[in-house]
Amino acid sequence: MYVVVIGAGEVGTSIAASLASDHEVVVVDVDPDRAEQLKYELDVLTIAGDGTSSEIQTAADVGRADMVIACTDNDQTNLVACGTAKTLGGGFTIARVKSTDFLRTWQGSEGAFGVDFMVCTDLLTAENIVRVIGLPAAVDVDPFAGGLVQMAEFEIAEDSPVAGQTVSEADRFESLTFVGMFRDGEMIIPRGDTDIAVGDRAVVIGSPESVQSFATDVAPETTPDDADDIVIVGGSEIGYQTARLLEERELQPRVIEKDRDRARWLAEQLPKSVVMEHDATDAEFLTRENVDDADIVVTALGSDEQNLLVSVLVKRLGVDRVIAVVDSPDYVTVFEEIGIDIAINPRTVTAEEITRFTYESVAENIAVLENDQAEVLELELTEGCGLVGRPISEIVADSDVRFVIGAITREHQLVTPRGDTVLRPGDHVILLVESDSVSEITSMA
């Protein structure tokens, strides 16, 4: 592939680095020194100049590009760069944005701003944090369809209430599908009457909320519920999005924010959370409000230094799990070494998300399960492909491939698949398939 990366910050550099070995990569950056430096660090071509100008984009031969990735630190720059690239006939465009506002606009109309795929750093980070908080019992969790759908794999523990139930008893959630089970290393396609035994690994696909509810059923001890105290320190965009997503999962976090106006805004936006206006580095305040008894603390303040200070402070006060947002990738290991349970770097998360797109496959998104026995794929259906226009039950009956459709998204809405659901072109289908049959499935899409 020929890939043009606009913006050579941490995100851009890390994307370019992971692509450089297999693809032709051109990096554009406005800073000539940075461009010069990168030329030696990575095996890529660099161009110095404004990535939004058609002159520079023409110099980067965007018209020939299979993919254009705009990942500067500025939302508007990224959107304009994608728009320019589309005008010049550049291939698939990916924009990195911080504002969830742009994301909503883009979700509202496919291809808005000339962007084919949009990655919202803060939201993505928040989704990551919420996955870590919400599903500690899961062996594996992966988001699909831009976060609308989640795949999770759970190991059924001895004390799990689900053990001994049949699949139809356990799967009591409207928007959840039981797609597969692994028993003694063998994959089973579950039927309604399949029994769930201790030690089984169950794979479910559904809305993040229903996966969360299912996790509560599978592992009531470890999965947080509304009795658990989750404290988010810092009402930054990441902190806000994290609280919002937790609220969607029926959890009631507490948010600490120092700025009066921001605290008021947060309190208005987050009806189920408790917002406190105070400096979180005040140990006396933390004890007074029993933050030391919290089950989980997330630090999402403006700077790494503050996050480090608060993380260490609450860890010393006796908090079980501390999750820190770390802006600089270099500090991630430092945080984890001094005892912070999980350090999440927004730029790494973004770079990973964008890199996933560059896999050369019809499948947009892949998760590999159980030593590559099975894969969960997200396919975008094209006009006239083998899966379109027929009810799912018919497709399954006609095919000798073992696969289960877990979820469908249609125009950014989740559709729960049933036997009589008819697939349409443009639908995104998230399905589980045996690894041997992946090529057969992708050839049908």
Added chain:
Amino acid sequence: MSWGVNWKASVGLLGVGIKYLALTMLVPLIVAVVYGEDIWVFLVSLAVVAALGLAVERVDPEPDLGPREALLFVSLAWLAAAAIGTVPYLLAGYGTSSTVGLQTGSFAAFTGSIVNALFESMSGFTTTGATVLGAISTDQHSHALLMWRQLTQWLGGMGIIVLMIAILPEVAVNGAQLMESEAPGPELQKLTPRIAETARALWLIYFGFTVLLAALLYALHLLGMAPNMDLYNAVAHGFTTLPTGGFSPQADSIGAFSAAVQWVVIPFMVVAGVNFALFWHVLRGEAEVMLENAEFRVYAGALAVVTAVLAVLLFRGAAPPIELGGTTQGVAGNSLRQAAFQIGSLLNSTGYATADFAQWDTHAQIFLLFAMFIGGSAGSTGGGVKIVRWIIVAKAIRRELFTSAHPDVVQPVRLSGSVVDEDAIRGIMAFTLLYVVLFALSAVFIALDTTRVGIQLSVLESISASLATIGNIGPGFGRLGPFGSYLFFPDTSKLLMIFLMWIGRLEIVPVLAVFISAVDSR
């Protein structure tokens, strides 16, 4: 005397209002013609009022109102409406034994008759329903005069100014400010971009319900289920149910009619206490707006709970054995009907009655007093503090208690899911406090004033006199019961009650704001 207000503009616009108010006297005039009664009373009244309007209009032919002028105009308009409303009472009763007729025997009799007429008229326009009319019957008064009394309540119900905005383009220009001052409830809900269309929509809904009720009542008569509910009575009660008024041309109020009539009136009284804007949403096919409205839910819930408790009290024998409308002790049907009717009538400030609840035992009476305090919904025609204010006050107090234990917590007050502005909360707290203070001071004043002239008033009577007038409810307890009268009060108390009805209808703020700005500018 400038008062910091361009009073000429307010008065000029007032002239326009008075001019058109004269036209409403055509309704009783037609009644007089139909019943072959004296038409001169209303012809003269119409001419006098129209002439007055045309004269006052000339103070400022091109009125342009700012916020202060709007407040002054609204306050004056209601005072003027009440003053104009007295003209037919005074003229018709002149030289007769009517308590509201003009008396010229002595100076005391002269002022007394004017105070009485003003009381009756203010009670009408503010939809209070308290009366000083000695004998309520068509033997004593003409059909036309009693219909005028009903009509004043209907005009006052949805608001005379809202009506003016709906039909008069010269008023509609300043409509939003005017409506804000008059509409019951803490904030103005604009349903359409144009204020005149909003006003028209509200009046059409109001008109529609009125016609529906009158038609249903008359249908009952034609079906033989309500022998004395003739066309006159059907229209008369249509006029006073929807505005939560409570006047009736019958001395026994709705108690004079059959149980079927009472059952029909109950849902319409309930409707009158609902925010009319919600019906507008229902008509547009958005019924969920109504069902999700926090105030509507509390209103419906309060009605159901209070009615159920009262029905039990009545079933167990809270009312005297021989009771108008049927014995309730041990009779479930009657208990439920009486409870539903009295609560439907008092909770949202209508003031009809089918039983003399002043005769009930103290448990039931105190319970009714509590119901009177609740009031209707914002944007309804009901009086009182309004349910939405109580909800917000309760939530704000709960927040205060919570934040005193957790001083760092930031917690907005929410209503139906949306955040209530802090300024609005402050305004609502101030209003509620002012309301309670005025109510309490007035109760004390009334008790002392009656003692001064040698009338012994019970605590319940003086409390209910104050509450029934400031809340625009009407009937109180004891001698002020639904079949009693306010006639025996001294003129000073009556004047205070007139004031209470006035500021109660305008929700205190416009009137007091005018006074404050007058004092401040000196």
